Amino acid sequence: MKIIVTGGAGFLGSRLIRALLANAGQNGVPAFESILSVDLAPCPVKDTRVASVTGDIADADFARSVIGADTVAIYHMAAVLSGQSEAEFDVGMRVNIDGTRALLEAARAVGTAPRFIFCSSLAVFGGEMPEVVPENLALLPQSSYGAEKAIGELLVGDYSRRGFIDGRVCRLPTIVVRPGKPNSAASSFASGIIREPLAGVASSCPVPLKTRMWLSSPDAVVKNLVHALNVEGAKLGINRVLNLPGICVTVGEMLESLERVGGTAPRALVSEAPEQRIIDIVCSWPGDFDVSRPLALGFTRDSDFDSVVRQYKDEFVR
The missing domain is CATH 3.90.25.10 (UDP-galactose 4-epimerase, domain 1)
Structure with a gap:
């Protein structure tokens, strides 16, 4: 069995890979044999269980080449971030929508309904909002990135409804503090x-x-993403979207x-x-968000x- 992490070469993706390795076969993480990092650069994690492949996730042939019948879970973290998506409309649409659809189609093709954890964003919201956002607030993104993530959420929900995947949408808080250089977010x-x-x-x-x-440390987000793999689909019901606690x-x-x-x-x-x-x-x-449901499901902040x-x-x- 293998787990796929798109965006595995990045700060958060590589941190998630290390956490999955540390929890293999325990804390609800399956006893997988390997992790495949899918990104534009090799994954920095040095472990015999980690392999890297570089390529364009919006290329349907490439997406099919990395997802097979032995894939137990897919973490889809790769994305063109908010600033670049706003500045380069076509690039954002290709990666954030076409790439997500290509991965979903590849997961559908294997016929085993792998767990699909889609990293979304609070950018799906906009307009007038209450002081504390409830789970059922309508989406009204005010950026191309937010619109692209909202479309991805709907796709994951429908592919789950059809039984093609076992999806979870994790809306990440803004992650602070990231080391290194500023990014395009x-x-x-x-x-x-x-x-x-x-x-x-x-x-x-x-x-x-x-x-x-709405903020979270990298450690808290990674812990919650690992936990998302453990939550049974039946506990989520028809609503596969979770506002991760911040x-x-x-x-x-x-x-x-x-x-x-x-x-x-x-x-x-x-x-x-x-x-x-x-x-x-x-x-x-x-x-600010009402996160009573994810907290009840065992997520933390x-x-x-x-x-x-x-x-x-x-x-x-x-």
Whole structure:
């Protein structure tokens, strides 16, 4: 048996692969024989059970070549992120819609209904929203990325209804703090205003400090993605969509945590520099969710944002 992880070369994908390896045959993870990372670059995880293949997931022949009858689960994490999807419409549509459909068709073709964990986003929401978003709020994305993810969610739901796959849609909170360089996500600043100052580098905040964000540490998200493999489809019923638990924090509160954990010097390195393009995208996203259902299903969340900053500082700041 094998597990496939698209986007397995990335920070979150490689972290998920390590977690799956650590839980093989326990905690609800099947005793798989191998993990196949599917990405545009080789997976950095060095383990005899991990193999890498590079290619275009929107190519139907390529998608069929990586998914076989021995595939027990597929984590679909590969995507063109929000900023690039908005700037390059055709690229976003090809990867985020055509790629998802190609993978679903490949999974359908094997005839074994593998578990299909689709990583979605809170960008599927937009417009007027209540203070706390309920599970049944209608989708109204205000970006091409959000529209592409919403389409993917509907496809996963229908392929599950038809019995082609056993799907789970996991809407990820904004993941903070990501190490490394900024990426093309509109929310990339949320890591940058913590990561760069802790390294002694100046950073700018493009949104108002009162902006509420729905956040999760990488460790909490990965733990929840592993758990998603364990949840039985019967417990999900016809609603295969889960808003993964996060914590609601304003950008100003994030900077207060930075000062408490890192000191006054890092906080002084963050300046306010409004950027309308980022404001239009990020401020259309909800900042808080009713996650009583996923919590009842065994998903978890961070205790507070101080612990998120401390987790990053302890692991990555030297």
